[in-house]
Amino acid sequence: MTALDEIKIGGLGASRKRVEDNRFIRGKGRYVDDVVLPGMLHMEILRSPLAHARIRSIDATKAWSIPGVRMVLTGEMMAKRNLAWMPTLSYDTQAVLATDKVRFQGQEVACVIADDPYIAKDGCEAIVVDYEPLPVIVNPDQALAEGAPLVRDDKENQHDNVVFDWEVGDKAGTDRAFEQADVISKLELHYPRSHPSPIECCGSVADFDRATQKLTVYMTTQAPHIIRAAVALVAELPEHMIRIVSPDIGGGFGNKVPVYPGYVCSILASILLEKPVKWIEDKTGNLISTGFARDIYLEGEMALRKDGKILGVRMHTTSDHGAFFSDAQPSKFKIGLMHSAFACYDIPAAHLTARGVYTNKAPGGVAYRCSFRVTEAMFFQERMVQAAADDLGMDQAEFRRINFVGDDDFPHRTPFGFLTDSGQYGKCLEVGLDAVGYQDFLKQKEEAKARGRLLGIGISTMTEPLGAGNSREYDILGIKMFDSAELRVHMTGKAILRTGAKTQGQGHETTWAQIVAHELGLPAEDVVVEEGDTDTAPFGMGTYASRSTPVAGAAVAMASRKVRAKARKLAAHLLEASEEDIDWELGRFYVRSAPDRGATIQECAIAAYSNMPDGLEPGLEAVSYYDPPNLTWPFACYIATVEVDPDTGVWDVLNFVAVDDCGVRINPMIVEGQIMGGLTEAYAMANMQFITFDSEGNCVGANYMDYLLPTAWETPGFELHEVVTPCPHHPIGAKGVGECAAVGGPAAFVNAVLDAIKDTGVRNIDMPVLPDRVYEAITTGRDVSGAPPVRLDDG
Ligand code: CDP
Numbered sequence: 001m002t003a004l005d006e007i008k009i010g011g012l013g014a015s016r017k018r019v020e021d022n023r024f025i026r027g028k029g030r031y032v033d034d035v036v037l038p039g040m041l042h043m044e045i046l047r048s049p050l051a052h053a054r055i056r057s058i059d060a061t062k063a064w065s066i067p068g069v070r071m072v073l074t075g076e077m078m079a080k081r082n083l084a085w086m087p088t089l090s091y092d093t094q095a096v097l098a099t100d101k102v103r104f105q106g107q108e109v110a111c112v113i114a115d116d117p118y119i120a121k122d123g124c125e126a127i128v129v130d131y132e133p134l135p136v137i138v139n140p141d142q143a144l145a146e147g148a149p150l151v152r153d154d155k156e157n158q159h160d161n162v163v164f165d166w167e168v169g170d171k172a173g174t175d176r177a178f179e180q181a182d183v184i185s186k187l188e189l190h191y192p193r194s195h196p197s198p199i200e201c202c203g204s205v206a207d208f209d210r211a212t213q214k215l216t217v218y219m220t221t222q223a224p225h226i227i228r229a230a231v232a233l234v235a236e237l238p239e240h241m242i243r244i245v246s247p248d249i250g251g252g253f254g255n256k257v258p259v260y261p262g263y264v265c266s267i268l269a270s271i272l273l274e275k276p277v278k279w280i281e282d283k284t285g286n287l288i289s290t291g292f293a294r295d296i297y298l299e300g301e302m303a304l305r306k307d308g309k310i311l312g313v314r315m316h317t318t319s320d321h322g323a324f325f326s327d328a329q330p331s332k333f334k335i336g337l338m339h340s341a342f343a344c345y346d347i348p349a350a351h352l353t354a355r356g357v358y359t360n361k362a363p364g365g366v367a368y369r370c371s372f373r374v375t376e377a378m379f380f381q382e383r384m385v386q387a388a389a390d391d392l393g394m395d396q397a398e399f400r401r402i403n404f405v406g407d408d409d410f411p412h413r414t415p416f417g418f419l420t421d422s423g424q425y426g427k428c429l430e431v432g433l434d435a436v437g438y439q440d441f442l443k444q445k446e447e448a449k450a451r452g453r454l455l456g457i458g459i460s461t462m463t464e465p466l467g468a469g470n471s472r473e474y475d476i477l478g479i480k481m482f483d484s485a486e487l488r489v490h491m492t493g494k495a496i497l498r499t500g501a502k503t504q505g506q507g508h509e510t511t512w513a514q515i516v517a518h519e520l521g522l523p524a525e526d527v528v529v530e531e532g533d534t535d536t537a538p539f540g541m542g543t544y545a546s547r548s549t550p551v552a553g554a555a556v557a558m559a560s561r562k563v564r565a566k567a568r569k570l571a572a573h574l575l576e577a578s579e580e581d582i583d584w585e586l587g588r589f590y591v592r593s594a595p596d597r598g599a600t601i602q603e604c605a606i607a608a609y610s611n612m613p614d615g616l617e618p619g620l621e622a623v624s625y626y627d628p629p630n631l632t633w634p635f636a637c638y639i640a641t642v643e644v645d646p647d648t649g650v651w652d653v654l655n656f657v658a659v660d661d662c663g664v665r666i667n668p669m670i671v672e673g674q675i676m677g678g679l680t681e682a683y684a685m686a687n688m689q690f691i692t693f694d695s696e697g698n699c700v701g702a703n704y705m706d707y708l709l710p711t712a713w714e715t716p717g718f719e720l721h722e723v724v725t726p727c728p729h730h731p732i733g734a735k736g737v738g739e740c741a742a743v744g745g746p747a748a749f750v751n752a753v754l755d756a757i758k759d760t761g762v763r764n765i766d767m768p769v770l771p772d773r774v775y776e777a778i779t780t781g782r783d784v785s786g787a788p789p790v791r792l793d794d795g
Contacts, residue, residue, distance in 0.1 A: 004587040010524030011517040011586075012732060015669035019525075020509045029248040032203040035218045037276040040205065041070055043266050044120035045285065046110040046127050048102035051138075051360040051697020052149070053131035055098060055109075062126040063112055068119040070273055072127070073111040073265055075099035085154075086234055086264060089257075089476060090329035092163070093155070094363060096261045102131070103151055103323035104362045105697050106288035108261040113269045113277055136360045136697040137161065138788045140297060140318045143357040151323055151358040163325045163356035166334045169416055173349035174303075177312025181303035185388040190766045190787045191376050193295040193320075193361075193691050195707065196368040198504075200250025201286035204263045205278045206270035215271070216243045219263060222252040222502055223542025228534045229479065230259055235267065246532035252504035253681075254368045255291040257544050258326055287691070287707060288699045292361070293368030295320040296376050297787070300384045308394050308402040312349040313342055313415065315380065319356045319365060319373075327365030328372065328544075330474045330481075336365075336372035337465060339416035341381045344425055344463040344635065345403040350415035360697045369681060369742040371545035374464050382460040382747035386754070387763055396751075397433055400461055401426060410728075411630075420633040421735075422725045423463055428659045431721050432459075432637040435657040441641055454644040455654070456756025460747035461638075465631040466736030467550025476541070482628075483547070484538035485555035487516065487563055488621040491609040493602030495527045497559075500540010501552035502532045506738055507670045508548060512556050514666050515732060519560030520567075520601050521587020538623055546736030549666070550727075555626035557731040562622035567604035570620075573613035574599045632727045632735035634662040638679070638748040644756040649775030651753050653683070653716035658745075661723040662737035663730065672720055675741045679718050682745020684710045688768050695789040 010016045023029050060072040075097040078084040085093045098109050112123030135149045142148060143161040152158045178184065204219035215237060221227050224244040232239040249256065266279040281290070296319040303312040317338060321327070329336055335354045342350060356365075368375070389399035404425040405412045412420045436457070445455040468474040469481030484500040497512055513527035531537060540552060564584070571589035572579040575597055583592045590598035599607075608620035637659040644651045658675055665671045688708040691701030701707035726733030746767060753769050754762065762777040766786030773784040 004521050006518060006586055009517050009521065010514055012514060012664065012666055014514060014667065016510055016514060016524060016667055018507045018510045018670065020507065031200055031248050031250055032205060032218050032220050033280050035205045035247070037205065037207055040276040040278055041113050041115060041273065042117040042120050043111050043113045043269060043277050043279040044117060044124050045108050045262060046112070046124040047285065047289065048098065048105060048107040048109050050102060050131055050133055051105040051136045052101070052103060052134040054101050054134060056130040056132055058110060059128040060110065063123040066119060066123050066126060068115040069112060069123045070115070071113040071269055072123065073097060073269060081268070083264065083268060086259065088324060088326035090325050090327055092325035094324035094326055096264050100154060101134070104360050105699055106285070106362055108289070111265045111269065113273065136695070138359055138361060138693045138695065138697055140320055140357045140359070143359050151360060161358045163321050163358055164334070165355050167351070167353040168335055168339050169351035170349045171351045174312045174314055174351040177349045178303040178314070181311055182306040183304040183391055185302045185304060185384070185391040187300045187384050187387045187763060189298050189383060189764045190785060191294045191296050191379055192767055192786050193292050193364060194368060194685055194689055195287055195292055195691055196253035196255035196366070197287065197707065197709065198251030198253055198255050201281040201283060202256060202260055202262060202290060203280040204266045205276055206267040207276040208270040208274060210274045214241050214243065215267065216245065217267060218245045218247060220249055220256050221246050222249070222256045222504060222544050224502060224532055224534050225500060225539050226476070226479065226542060227259065231267065244534045246502050249502070249504040252544070254293065254366045254544055256504070257328060258291055258366060260290055283704065284702045288702045289362050291366035292322065292364035293366050294376060295364050298380045300380055302384055302388045304388055304392060306392070308392060308399050310345060310347050310388070310403050313347055315341065315352045317354045317376070319354065320359050320361065321356045322359055322361040322364045324363040325356060326363040328367060328476055330372065330468065330476065332473050338373040338377045340374055340414070340418060340465050341377040341416070343414040343418060343420055343633070344405060344423070344461060346405050346409070347403070347415045352416065361693060367545055369678065369739045371465060371468065371739070375743045378462040378464060378743050379747050382462060383750065386458070386751045390758065396459055397429060397438060400429060400459065418465060419630060420463060421630055422728050423633065423635045423661065424723055424725050425461065425635055428635055428637040428661055428723045429461060431723060432639045432657050432659040435719060435721055436639045436641060436655055452646070454646055454756040456642050456644065456752045456754070458640045458748045458751025458753070458755055459637070460744045460751065461636070462744045463633045463635045464740065464743055465633060466546040467628055467632045468545060468547055469627060470629060471627045479541070481541050482625055483540040483551035483555050484623065484625045485552060485559040486538045486621070486623040487559040489563055489605045491606050493522060493526060493605040495522055496530060497527055497556065498530045498537040499552040499556060500538050501543045501548040503543060506543070506548065506674065507667065511666045511670060512553065515553060515556045516560050518732065519557055520564055522601060538625070546738040549734050550632040550730060550736045551626055551628055553666070553734060554628060554731050555624045558624035558626055559622045562624060563620055566620060566622070567601055569613065569616055570604040570607045571599040574603060574607055574611070629729045632663065632730060634660065634735040634737055634740055636660045636740045636744045638741070638744050640748040640752040642752040642756055644753060644774060646778055649771035649773070649778065651756070651769070651774060656716055656718045657721065658718055658741065659721040659723060660737060660740055661725050662740065663725060663727040663735035664733035665722070665724070666734060671737055674738050675720055676718055678739060678741025679745045680710055680715050681742045683715060683749060684708065686746045686749035686767055686769055690768055692790050693788040700790060
């Protein structure tokens with residue numbers, strides 16, 4: 001027998017079709033809204049129409065009297081049970097249902113539980129709330145102004161609207177670098193609020209069984225075990241009597257990491273009513289109240305030598321966190337990985353300060369398809385790099401080449417203290433420049449200019465930290481970050497694998513089986529993957545920040561290796577040889593001196609249940625909790641070429657080239673899908689997505705008429721290329737990839753538009769780079785800000 005063909009059994013490198021698509025394409029997915037339990041009631045939330053107001057009174061008498069209404073929950077009732085406020089992921093507090101004030105438009109004020117969702121909605125409409133309007137704050141300038149109204153007057157020691165003031169880096173060294181600089185390049189910009197906007201909104205079905213005292217909650221969460229711990233701590237229920245089930249999820253993108261008031265209220269209602277209670281959020285509720293991202297302002301400066309070397313970088317950011325500071329925040333990295341900026345460049349000194357403020361907007365700062373604040377970091381970095389190259393009058397590709405970390409310089413200590421693992425940055429750039437035809441395009445651009453046409457090219461190159469933890473440095477609320485996998489091989493050689501991650505469309509059911517196939521030689525189709533049920537899956541931190549492959553994926557490999565180690569003992573027994581004389585090839589052990597004498601992994605599996613050697617435990621299964629030694633650092637180079645119409649400001653993408661190096665690719669087709677999806681989101685952010693606020697704090701972007709999602713019609717084509725630099729510390733050499741394109745993509749588009757209009761002297765147009773903003777920049781020659789409040793034209 002010869003070794004198995006790994007691609008044929010669906011192992012590493014096979015572009016295996018996604019097994020989960022069988023049910024998704026047929027409409028057979030099982031989402032939270034598909035969960036129907038006997039006697040189930042329905043919950044609706046009453047939300048505040050005002051952004052800032054004192055609550056004088058809430059009268060729910062009429063709602064209680066509607067036939068079919070079973071309960072009305074208000075902040076006052078929650079307060080009696082000590083549940084009016086809940087802790088956030090960043091040691092702040094967040095109102096579950098408002099008691100004293102409402103602090104943003106869309107805040108949860110009351111819940112109605114009824115026999116059907118329509119009655120529950122009628123119940124909400126029958127509640128009368130008497131609000132006393134208060135002055136509204138919609139941006140940091142207003143929040144920090146002298147005499148600004150206090151957003152968080154509920155907090156004892158909070159005398160202003162500052163959430164935090166942090167700094168990191170080498171201030172003295174950076175000051176010295178600026179003293180030695182030939183040129184100082186400056187840039188100011190705003191990364192606007194955006195929303196992960198999964199097609200499926202948030203929801204839960206809470207089911208408290210009085211007889212067993214067990215609470216089961218089906219919910220849209222990316223991190224079921226963390227939710228179980230949070231419910232145990234906040235509701236003071238015993239953890240072993242809580243089961244969180246996260247069924248199929250229709251997209252998460254970071255939106256489904258936090259705990260939302262709707263989850264808490266449905267759980268409390270189920271406990272009080274002893275009935276299952278379902279809450280399904282509608283699209284507007286999702287867009288105005290849950291998990292906003294970004295909304296951050298940058299002032300950046302770069303100290304440059306005439307020959308193009310970057311000597312130092314200063315950055316100051318001010319982020320708008322809305323009314324509650326609720327983003328995930330690793331406690332040892334208090335700027336939330338903003339300080340991963342400039343990790344791919346060799347820069348001697350850098351200093352970063354960051355301030356967060358409270359405003360009358362929904363809680364923001366979630367990591368929308370990124371790790372904490374990495375998207376903002378990479379956007380600022382690449383916008384600053386382009387501005388610096390322009391200020392030096394230097395070619396932007398050459399400027400990057402001069403400053404990249406070299407291939408032999410790994411592990412490399414970044415200017416803010418991270419250790420990057422491996423990469424071939426220069427090679428990725430060259431592959432990208434070749435693919436886009438860089439030199440030809442520059443000529444074409446000059447020719448076009450002579451005829452009054454505006455062509456531009458934008459580059460974005462970045463490495464980003466994916467795969468938190470290690471547990472030494474990363475925790476959330478003190479819970480260390482690692483992940484897990486449990487593999488059980490049945491006697492017929494079929495297997496079930498469970499992990500502590502939770503897929504939301506990324507294809508874990510397909511790719512995890514491929515890792516098992518690679519490690520054990522079991523055909524991938526013989527391995528079923530299950531995630532998301534805390535009663536069956538081993539404890540893990542869930543899926544966000546592209547951490548699944550670096551951490552849970554590594555745990556899958558390690559659990560498989562434990563299984564293989566045990567199977568080797570079984571093989572030695574079956575082959576009547578000593579274990580030391582047994583060798584392994586994919587799917588089979590054999591006697592080194594007699595390679596024809598072998599035992600397949602399937603033969604070992606049956607022996608584990610029917611023919612074990614004396615002293616060996618029956619069964620063939622293993623659990624692995626994997627604590628990675630470091631983060632993985634994938635690299636990406638994105639290049640966009642555009643044409644801007646000077647008469648309208650409309651810009652079209654002519655070409656887009658992506659070169660991604662995410663180490664070893666488990667499933668190249670899935671990786672390409674992740675990159676395509678990420679680039680589509682990047683294009684949306686750069687081109688069209690607009691979620692902002694007017695001066696009254698009204699959310700503009702509360703529906704898909706105002707908050708635009710790109711369809712296949714608008715989205716440009718993307719040409720994908722790969723470079724493979726294996727991760728030196730991951731068991732199969734893989735790095736994360738899911739978020740790279742959404743993180744690095746926006747700067748390529750924006751840089752391209754600004755390159756096209758460079759002659760106007762305009763340094764910045766805030767995203768989204770809408771045609772009217774481009775037109776304004778061309779006609780005035782001034783930068784265009786997108787910071788709120790926006791002026792809404794009548795009609
Ligand atoms: O944590 P999340 O699943 O969102 O992100 P990821 O770990 O980057 O993985 C996204 C998808 O791409 C998963 O199905 C991975 O198994 C797959 N992938 C891959 O095939 N090869 C890689 N080197 C990285 C990810």
